[in-house]
Amino acid sequence: MEKIRAVNLTKIFGSDPKLALALLSAGTGKDEIFNRTGQAVALSNVSFEVQAGEILVVMGLSGSGKSTLIRCINRLIEPTHGQVFIDGEDITNLAHHALLELRRQKFGMVFQHFALFPHRNLLHNVEFGLEIQHKDKAFRRDKARAALKSVGLDGWEEAMPHQLSGGMQQRVGLARALAVDPDILLMDEAFSALDPLIRGDMQNELISLQNRMKKTILFITHNLDEALKMGNRVVLMKNGQIVQVGTPEEIVTTPADDYVKRFVENVDKSKVLTAQSVLIPAGVVAYLDDTPRAVLEKMQSENLSDMLIIQRDNTLQGIVRQKSVEAAVSRGDKTITSMIDSDVPTVISSEPLTTLISILAKWPWQLPVVDEEYKLQGVVINTGILAALANEP
Amino acid sequence: MKEAFEIPKLPLDDWIDAGLDFLTEHFAFLTKSISKHLEEVIYFIIDGLMFFPPGIIIIIFTLIAWRLADSKVALLTVIGLCFLWNLRLWEPTIETLTLVLVATFIAVLIAIPMGILAALSKSAYRIIMPLMDLMQTMPAFVYLIPAIPFFGLGAVSAIFSTVIFAMPPAIRLTCLGIKQVPRELIEAADAFGSTKLQKLFKLQLPLAIPTIMAGINQTIMLALSMVVIAAMIGAGGLGSEVWRAIQRLQPGMGFQAGIAIVILAIILDRISQKVGQKNRHYSA
Numbered sequence: 001m002e003k004i005r006a007v008n009l010t011k012i013f014g015s016d017p018k019l020a021l022a023l024l025s026a027g028t029g030k031d032e033i034f035n036r037t038g039q040a041v042a043l044s045n046v047s048f049e050v051q052a053g054e055i056l057v058v059m060g061l062s063g064s065g066k067s068t069l070i071r072c073i074n075r076l077i078e079p080t081h082g083q084v085f086i087d088g089e090d091i092t093n094l095a096h097h098a099l100l101e102l103r104r105q106k107f108g109m110v111f112q113h114f115a116l117f118p119h120r121n122l123l124h125n126v127e128f129g130l131e132i133q134h135k136d137k138a139f140r141r142d143k144a145r146a147a148l149k150s151v152g153l154d155g156w157e158e159a160m161p162h163q164l165s166g167g168m169q170q171r172v173g174l175a176r177a178l179a180v181d182p183d184i185l186l187m188d189e190a191f192s193a194l195d196p197l198i199r200g201d202m203q204n205e206l207i208s209l210q211n212r213m214k215k216t217i218l219f220i221t222h223n224l225d226e227a228l229k230m231g232n233r234v235v236l237m238k239n240g241q242i243v244q245v246g247t248p249e250e251i252v253t254t255p256a257d258d259y260v261k262r263f264v265e266n267v268d269k270s271k272v273l274t275a276q277s278v279l280i281p282a283g284v285v286a287y288l289d290d291t292p293r294a295v296l297e298k299m300q301s302e303n304l305s306d307m308l309i310i311q312r313d314n315t316l317q318g319i320v321r322q323k324s325v326e327a328a329v330s331r332g333d334k335t336i337t338s339m340i341d342s343d344v345p346t347v348i349s350s351e352p353l354t355t356l357i358s359i360l361a362k363w364p365w366q367l368p369v370v371d372e373e374y375k376l377q378g379v380v381i382n383t384g385i386l387a388a389l390a391n392e393p
Numbered sequence: 394m395k396e397a398f399e400i401p402k403l404p405l406d407d408w409i410d411a412g413l414d415f416l417t418e419h420f421a422f423l424t425k426s427i428s429k430h431l432e433e434v435i436y437f438i439i440d441g442l443m444f445f446p447p448g449i450i451i452i453i454f455t456l457i458a459w460r461l462a463d464s465k466v467a468l469l470t471v472i473g474l475c476f477l478w479n480l481r482l483w484e485p486t487i488e489t490l491t492l493v494l495v496a497t498f499i500a501v502l503i504a505i506p507m508g509i510l511a512a513l514s515k516s517a518y519r520i521i522m523p524l525m526d527l528m529q530t531m532p533a534f535v536y537l538i539p540a541i542p543f544f545g546l547g548a549v550s551a552i553f554s555t556v557i558f559a560m561p562p563a564i565r566l567t568c569l570g571i572k573q574v575p576r577e578l579i580e581a582a583d584a585f586g587s588t589k590l591q592k593l594f595k596l597q598l599p600l601a602i603p604t605i606m607a608g609i610n611q612t613i614m615l616a617l618s619m620v621v622i623a624a625m626i627g628a629g630g631l632g633s634e635v636w637r638a639i640q641r642l643q644p645g646m647g648f649q650a651g652i653a654i655v656i657l658a659i660i661l662d663r664i665s666q667k668v669g670q671k672n673r674h675y676s677a
Contacts, residue, residue: 103586104585113577115575128595131595180585
């Protein structure tokens with residue numbers, strides 16, 4: 001289900017946005033518009049949608065318009081042109097009070113520099129949104145305590161914001177947004193001001209919170225690693241325009257242009273790419289009902305030192321190695337069951353390369369990829385991973 | 394010698410007189426009645442304070458200082474007030490204190506809404522700020538002259554001119570305190586769907602309190618500096634002690650009253666400063 005849809009969002013800062021808008025639709029470039037009219041084009045014709053329950057990350061460097069974009073979604077900044085739909089409703093022309101009501105009901109927002117209210121203790125900070133909605137005190141307190149608890153800050157209700165470290169302050173920021181139980185979380189560079197270790201913790205925590213809550217999250221960042229880690233999908237922005245939209249894997253494997261390519265070059269691909277992208281067909285396999293002699297022949301003709309054993313319905317049984325097959329043949333065994341090594345490590349196709357690498361470091365044979373029913377989907381081999389990391393097809 | 398060609402003088406003084414005459418004629422009945430009631434209030438307070446023995450009043454003031462500020466300021470208050478009592482200046486001290494507090498109260502009552510207005514509305518800001526400049530730079534004596542036809546000789550005229558003279562810092566600092574609230578906090582309040590009033594009362598005013606208190610402190614000090622001037626139109630208090638010393642050329646008496654004003658000023662300053670500091674918040 002579609003939660004947020006932005007259509008042709010354009011934002012121009014300056015005294016005469018109409019003029020700049022006309023130039024923009026006539027195809028004039030952003031720099032030229034600025035030189036000719038002094039109007040700054042922050043966003044031009046940005047369209048995208050966010051599905052319910054999805055984390056959509058908008059990634060761009062400073063000046064790319066991403067902060068303007070997120071503020072257009074709840075109209076903290078009024079778009080010059082274009083529309084925003086929330087749950088299918090066009091909110092671009094909502095009157096003031098309807099807009100306030102919408103913000104109260106649908107949105108929770110988390111800010112880069114936390115924006116906690118310095119004169120309120122944590123409990124009063126977190127209950128702010130509910131207080132604005134005139135909810136009664138007992139209800140507010142309960143919700144606020146629960147929200148603080150969900151970010152691991154129970155027992156800190158009476159503390160003042162300045163007594164907390166940055167990471168803890170942002171937990172409060174997150175709790176404040178969660179306390180109103182919004183459908184949509186807007187996170188504006190929420191973790192950018194935190195140091196790297198704390199940032200990693202917060203990312204993991206948000207992911208695990210999200211697994212429980214299933215909110216729709218619009219997450220802004222200037223950090224590609226963060227974007228690829230957090231996003232179900234990523235929107236890449238440059239100069240107020242969208243450069244590419246896609247899953248992290250799509251962005252890394254098929255960058256839309258040189259700009260994205262340059263970004264992606266420095267990314268730790270092993271965290272983004274999954275087994276799916278380095279998977280190769282299993283090739284020749286042996287079946288459980290093959291005789292040892294047949295298996296040995298297959299191995300010799302393919303020049304393999306090991307072979308996967310599957311049932312006729314593709315269910316993985318294990319692996320056999322050349323030496324034990326040869327021994328079975330010389331013993332005259334009728335089946336291969338006794339020499340199957342069923343203690344094979346397996347991965348699912350969404351497993352990131354980092355996991356694969358650490359398994360393959362200890363497992364010198366082909367690594368089978370299986371689905372939930374343990375059916376063989378393909379294999380991963382060392383050279384495939386190296387090729388993917390080296391960006392060779 | 395007369396010049397052959399002379400540019401005629403603009404009759405600015407005549408215009409102002411005409412304007413004031415018009416206002417006096419039509420509104421003096423109103424101001425006179427305000428004056429009468431306010432005077433009653435002032436003398437009620439003074440009589441009330443004078444009804445109790447000074448010792449009790451000193452203890453009460455000391456307790457107030459201790460509650461609002463701290464034990465140091467309370468100590469200062471008790472020593473200072475006892476000294477003034479000893480100088481036989483108790484009654485003028487009470488009169489001056491009452492005038493200052495009533496004037497400050499009225500000034501703050503007007504100044505805070507004006508400051509809020511100036512902070513929230515650009516056009517209000519453009520009107521109020523030049524007016525502040527005018528009110529502050531105009532020599533304070535000048536306010537006394539038109540005060541008399543409106544409010545008559547005495548305490549109320551003194552309070553009127555004191556309010557005008559002492560109000561600007563409270564307006565300015567209220568405005569500044571509200572404008573200083575970080576943009577990000579305003580944005581956070583907006584993101585949760587706050588109305589303008591909710592923003593004002595839950596965020597802007599609470600965060601502006603230390604700055605507003607600094608403004609009130611300035612207002613109190615300015616009000617105190619007006620009392621000597623106001624004594625010229627019969628406002629009474631420590632100012633009239635000074636005034637009498639000038640007329641009789643008695644430097645001892647003059648300094649004694651002057652020192653009394655200084656002591657009162659220090660006490661009021663320390664108490665109002667501490668109130669501001671106690672409400673200071675650490676910024677995020």
